[in-house]
Amino acid sequence: MIKKILNFHHARAGGQTEKMKKIASEKICPFCPKYLAKYHDAPIEKKGRYWAVTKNDYPYEGSKWHFLFIHRRHIEQASQITGPAFSELSQHLKYLIKKYKLPAGGFFMRFGDSDYTGATVIHLHAHLIVGGPRNKKTKPLEAPLGYKIQKK
């Protein structure tokens, strides 16, 4: 079961793999409320009934802001999100946009089998990512959402 909680293929730099190995050895889920404080370094910005909002300890390369909305109860599928939880999620999104005066951003959620999505932790969470404005020196900021099927 623990093998499905974390996906080592999707670990990024900066000590993430080492932390994941420790988590795997303890056979726990790092995004479950009981363990979040132990394994997540960034403070919780806002806690609702359904979601905890925090910054990603391992922000995607080139992002200025990278927030996570972690569903507080362990679920793995989008179909498990209730109407009230979706409603609260929108409130958290608006809160961050206002608090950080975000001019734009990318908001996404992956769910289910992480071999399809590129996620490192299968416990359901959403992302809000903001990079910088396009100019001659910038490139598109990349966030994995899945795998392309190779054409023959």
Ligand SMILES: [Zn+2]
């Ligand atoms: Zn969990």
